Amino acid sequence: MLTNTLLIELGTEELPPKLLKTLATTFYKQIKSQIDDCGLVYDDIKWYATPRRLAIKINALVEKQEDKEVEKRGPAINVAFDSHGNASKAALGWAKSNGITIEQADRLITDKGEWLLHKAIQPGQTVHELIPQIVSSAIAKLPIPKPMRWGSERTQFIRPVHTLTMLYGDQIIKGEILGVSSSNLTQGHRFHHEGAIVLTNANTYEQELKDAYVQVDYQLRQSLIVSEIEKAAEKINGVALIDDDLLEEVTSLVEWPVVLIGSFDKNFLQVPAEPLIYSMKDHQKYFPVNDKQGNLLNQFIFVTNIESKDPQQVISGNEKVIRPRLADAEFFYKTDKKQTLESRLSSLESVLFQKELGTLKAKSERIALMSEYVAEKLNENKKQAYRAGLLSKTDLMSEMVLEFPQVQGTMGKYYAENDNEDIEVAQALEDQYRPRFAGDALPKANIGCAVAIADKVDTLVGIFGINQPPKGDKDPFALRRAAIGIIRIIIEKQLDLDIADLVSKSIESYGNKISNKETKQQVLDFVLARYKAHYQEQDIAIDVIQAVLENAPSAPLDFEKRIKAVSHFKTLAAAEALAAANKRVGNILAKFNGELYLAFDRNLIEDVAEIELADVFDSLNEKVTPLMGVKDYQAALTTLADIKQPIDKFFDNVMVMADDEKIKINRLTLLNQIRNSFLAIADISVLQN
Known part of the structure; x- marks a missing residue:
């Protein structure tokens, strides 16, 4: 049977970069699933994506489905004929609908009875007949949070659609989707290519777009960006900080990536590296660079979508843009250092942790008491733990953290050092939020473990205590992450702590703010339920986990030993x-x-x-x-x-x-x-x- 390459491309205005890969892979999965369901055989299928297109290419796709025999069962024999053998209206109607006479019908005999049967050959549909509906259905299932309309059209999509390309070899598959008729036209680079591209064949798609300054292969484009960033970093004897999320976003922002190096005033390096890094990454989409010893350099790497004849102009423009951002960070840092963390305690009274549970000041005081309690259990310095717990939220009131929430805790450490707090206290302020995500580092020392556990237990008990546990995928206080964090810290740091004991102590610290009488058991059950995910990530068999869960041990180390x-x-x-x-x-x-x-x-x-x-x-x-x-x-x-x-x-x-x-x-x-x-x-x- 004839085979050829199928190309499907939707050309749009710039798609949201943080959503591009999800849209592309979902589009791919939907198309593939429907092609497979139709029984259309092919060699391989691949997805493509740039800021202005989603595309699928299927190699060696058969031209049409195989013809297949279908069986259409009719009425049961006792219903199809009367006692004299005459066909009933039901039987005649069924025969007519199938284009046959009663005499032409076959019989289906089973142990449950006998029926009229018609065996028909159903011709397979062609690619030209199937693809428009498949594409339309796939587009309708894309995860679009806020669809939009454009012009006078009533159709909706995530961004305005300009072109619809559906090619089978060199043949245009006719159809209309989202108000756009299919053609063999597509868009080149917005600045480097004028006018539409007339695709001659689906097989030449990548090369024809490359000639128009579009690297359409998402994965190839991303690997090129990584390679060029690493080369650029090596030129300045540095190591680029390539964050996966930022890399994905930058890959989704450009069609023709060009990597350049910029710099900024060395005086900005007097500011802690973290806010400078977040300013470069989050605000400007730049890749910061460390030296070989891990110290931040006053240079950065960025990816542009233009191949300029004068790259220095592009570099200068980006250097001008980053300077005020870094100047803001410098100003925040210098301003914040004029006030001690301890002096910020009173300002926590103005910020609610949760309206029924009180302010951040009250939470800090509870954390301090719980940190002291945990430290005593671990034979650690109670005074340091209490101090760290009391100061744990004070950096939230600093200008730097208000501007860069991601550096909470980290700036607390720097400001604590500036205030001449004990080094263990300063480190604990940074460690309190660890682990922030799966696989993240744990607190470095046990004082930090005490504060991290105290904070997480306090949040769990408080939210369950007012009957607001997570529901479905909604978990506004990140209680699941908190529970897994407690489990990880205790097990991996080999801490002899019992969660039941910690929960009881936390409930006591809340006083009359806890209205749910089942708080303790519900928190323990919630934490127990997190063990399943924790151990499945380690490839522990589910029946082994279930065997231990039946005993409901409340001490994580004890649970680990049983596992x-x-x-x-x-x-x-x-x-x-x-x-x-x-x-x-x-x-x-x-x-x-x-x-x-x-x-x-x-x-x-x-x-x-x-x-x-x-x-x-x-x-x-x-x-x-x-x-x-x-x-x-x-x-x-x-x-x-x-x-x-x-x-x-x-x-x-x-x-x-x-x-x-x-x-x-x-x-x-x-x-x-x-x-x-x-x-x-x-x-x-x-x-x-």
């Missing part, structure tokens, strides 16, 4: 049989309505297998008890695994639900004791093969 123990247990030869045995025992006990004995009574033993199981369990229990005392769960579970053979023998030879009530209860008591030995660590009955 490791169950993961190891699952690798043992006895694991599958013991998981099944535990599940069986659980099911038996669930159906038993009476009361078990306080202890297994050896005087009621009747069977040798019963004696053997009891003896082995007693022997293992003597070994397990001290192991549980030191929370060596892995050794305890490994030891308990030796009960496999006697428990298998017990189930093979002993009738648990004996007719004699005393013997039955005694056997259930033994099985319950064995099951509880496992349950003390995890519910292994949920483990899968």
Whole structure:
């Protein structure tokens, strides 16, 4: 069957750069899914995107679908014919709708009855017939937050649409989408190419656009930008700070990237690097450059969409633009240093943390008390922890942080150092927000851990305390991130802390502001639910996580030990049989309505297998008890695994639900004791093969 290359391109005004890649990949997925559903065979499919276009190219796409046989079932035979064999109206109507006579109909015979049947050949549709609807449907499913209208048109899209290109080889596929008729025309570079491009063939798409100063391949354009930035950085003996989000945004802003180097006055380097970096990245979309030792240089790299004949003019223009931005940062820094962090405490009274929970001043005081409490638990300096907690939010009132919210905490550290605060206190002010995101660094020292945990617990307890937990994907106070942050800090820093204890202390600090009586349990349940995501990222099996969750340990380190123990247990030869045995025992006990004995009574033993199981369990229990005392769960579970053979023998030879009530209860008591030995660590009955 004939194959050719299909090109689909939507030419627009400049698309939102932060949304471009999402639009392009969604468009690709929608087109691919529909092409696959139609049964159109092809070699490969690729997406393209620039600020002014979304495009898809499919290589070696077949010209039409395969013809297929379809079966159209008619009425049941007892409905299709009367007792004299005459066709009913229903049967005649069905035959007519299929373009046949009753005599031409086949029969479908199954064990459920017999029906009229028509087997027809459905011709496959061509690419020319299918593509317009596929493209229209794909566009309708794009994630567009705010569609707009333009001119007198009533059609809506994220930006005005100028061209619609649908080419199959050199043939134009006719159609109209978003009020634009398809053609073989597209747009070149806004400044470097005049007039429309007349595409001669879908196969030459990339080259024809490249000739018009458009690097249409998004991934190639991005890799070119990275390569040129790295070369530019090497020229000035530096290392470019290439942020993934910024790189994606810049790639989405240009069609013909040209990388240049600019500079600024060295005096600005007296300002901490972080606000300078954010000013360059966020405001100007520049890539800052460090020297080989990690110190910020007074040079920056930027990507322009113009290949200028006089690049120095472009560089000078960008240098003029960045100067007032950096001057603002310098002014904020010098102004802020005139006032100590401690003197800013009173100003926190004017800022609400949450209207029902009070001000940032009140929150800071609670954090200070909780930080002191955590530090005491960790045998750290309580005075430093309290001080760090008290000052934790003061930098939010500085000019610098008001201008650059991303440097909160970091500027707190610099200002604390300027105020001659203890170095541990200064570092804790920066560490309080860590980890900010998945994979982010943790607080450097335990004082910082104490403040970070205190802040996160305070927020969790407060918001749950007024009955405003996250709902769906709405989490305005980032409680999920806070919970995972607490788990990570405690586990990775090996801190002997119990979240139940911390929550209780936090509830106490809120006094009468907490109205939800279920706050403690709801916070603990919420934190427990976060373990699943935490451990799945580490490729821990979901059944292992669930086995430990059944016990709901409130100390993260304890949870970690149990996870490791169950993961190891699952690798043992006895694991599958013991998981099944535990599940069986659980099911038996669930159906038993009476009361078990306080202890297994050896005087009621009747069977040798019963004696053997009891003896082995007693022997293992003597070994397990001290192991549980030191929370060596892995050794305890490994030891308990030796009960496999006697428990298998017990189930093979002993009738648990004996007719004699005393013997039955005694056997259930033994099985319950064995099951509880496992349950003390995890519910292994949920483990899968």
